[in-house]
Amino acid sequence: MKTSSHAIIGAGLAGLACARRLHAAGQQVEVFEKSRGAGGRLSSRRRLNTTFDLGCQQLNAVTPEFIEQLALWQNQGWVASDDQSTFYGSPRMSGLTRQLSSGLKLHLAKRIVLLHKKATDWWLEDQLGDLYGPYQQVTLALPAAQALPLIKYHSTALSNQLEQVEQSPSWVAYFALPEAVKVTNHTQTNSSAASPLRRWTLLNTKPEQEGELQKWVVEASTQWSKKHLNLTQQVIADKLFALWCNDVALSIPKQPLLLEAHRWLYAFTAKPLNLAYLQDSSLGINLCGDYCSTELVHYSFANQAEAAWLSGDKLGQQLVKLG
Numbered sequence: 001m002k003t004s005s006h007a008i009i010g011a012g013l014a015g016l017a018c019a020r021r022l023h024a025a026g027q028q029v030e031v032f033e034k035s036r037g038a039g040g041r042l043s044s045r046r047r048l049n050t051t052f053d054l055g056c057q058q059l060n061a062v063t064p065e066f067i068e069q070l071a072l073w074q075n076q077g078w079v080a081s082d083d084q085s086t087f088y089g090s091p092r093m094s095g096l097t098r099q100l101s102s103g104l105k106l107h108l109a110k111r112i113v114l115l116h117k118k119a120t121d122w123w124l125e126d127q128l129g130d131l132y133g134p135y136q137q138v139t140l141a142l143p144a145a146q147a148l149p150l151i152k153y154h155s156t157a158l159s160n161q162l163e164q165v166e167q168s169p170s171w172v173a174y175f176a177l178p179e180a181v182k183v184t185n186h187t188q189t190n191s192s193a194a195s196p197l198r199r200w201t202l203l204n205t206k207p208e209q210e211g212e213l214q215k216w217v218v219e220a221s222t223q224w225s226k227k228h229l230n231l232t233q234q235v236i237a238d239k240l241f242a243l244w245c246n247d248v249a250l251s252i253p254k255q256p257l258l259l260e261a262h263r264w265l266y267a268f269t270a271k272p273l274n275l276a277y278l279q280d281s282s283l284g285i286n287l288c289g290d291y292c293s294t295e296l297v298h299y300s301f302a303n304q305a306e307a308a309w310l311s312g313d314k315l316g317q318q319l320v321k322l323g
């Protein structure tokens with residue numbers, strides 16, 4: 001069988017879905033990721049000998065493909081669910097992406113800053129000036145704004161499409177409380193844009209996440225995050241904790257053992273494209289990610305991971321067909 005060599009930039013759910021299809025079909029595939037671990041917005045952070053899911057909190061499915069995929073992952077022990085409708089990475093969100101990346105050739109802590117086309121081949125340049133290649137196909141599995149600088153010198157048509165996409169930021173605060181607090185609700189999503197808090201989640205209520213410390217993640221709304229985009233992490237952590245105490249907690253017996261914040265610049269897709277993925281087969285360049293599917297992104301923000309997986313998986317299938 002003829003095999004192509006593929007470089008995938010971005011080891012989030014979309015990039016990993018695409019890479020797995022290619023790897024399963026016997027194609028040569030290498031994945032480049034700027035962070036020290038795979039997962040992207042499904043990442044978890046280790047603190048106080050435990051972990052906090054910092055981005056995506058839950059997986060839900062409306063398409064038959066993703067419903068089937070979640071069932072498969074559940075059988076493999078990669079996700080868990082109490083009700084068969086909402087699923088969680090096992091034992092944390094990054095547990096799923098760790099499993100998805102196993103067996104793949106992964107280059108971690110490699111931020112790709114330039115793509116070079118030499119004759120029919122692609123070469124990738126990282127932040128240190130090191131070059132990787134040659135590849136016949138390059139796939140960018142990144143938020144649209146992070147993909148744009150990489151392709152703008154190679155394809156005006158694809159750049160114009162990426163410029164249509166809007167992805168909005170979200171600040172999150174995460175904290176651990178030494179004693180259980182009384183709360184109005186353990187997990188809640190606010191649909192009102194006017195509310196500064198989009199959602200708060202008691203991580204201990206997720207399967208396999210029990211423990212003595214109460215671990216919370218509080219997400220700010222898009223509007224609030226944009227307004228406070230450039231404040232420091234500590235100022236944001238204090239502000240979000242105060243808002244949560246005010247809105248949610250009935251009493252706080254002791255101060256948090258840990259209180260930190262993380263800024264996601266491209267958390268959610270506000271304006272997606274109506275395509276499964278983007279491709280220029282004559283150039284050998286492809287793009288996938290959660291911003292591709294209009295239907296899922298508008299269905300609910302808790303289906304954006306589904307959109308990412310479907311986009312990467314469908315692109316992977318198409319690349320396998322191309323050989």
Ligand SMILES: Cc1cc2nc3c(=O)[nH]c(=O)nc-3n(C[C@H](O)[C@H](O)[C@H](O)COP(=O)(O)OP(=O)(O)OC[C@H]3O[C@@H](n4cnc5c(N)ncnc54)[C@H](O)[C@@H]3O)c2cc1C
Nearest residue numbers: 010012013014034040041056057058112290302304305308
């Ligand atoms: C706070 C928050 C809460 C969320 N909650 C939910 C939820 O409950 N349910 C849901 O379905 N969705 C949720 N989402 C959305 C969901 O997480 C995303 O839709 C999905 O994870 C996107 O996957 P992706 O592969 O398209 O992109 P990403 O996960 O962003 O992956 C892109 C990867 O590319 C890497 N990268 C970027 N630039 C470069 C470069 N130049 N070189 C190398 N690597 C690079 C990044 O580090 C990243 O790992 C949430 C997101 C956030 C931030």
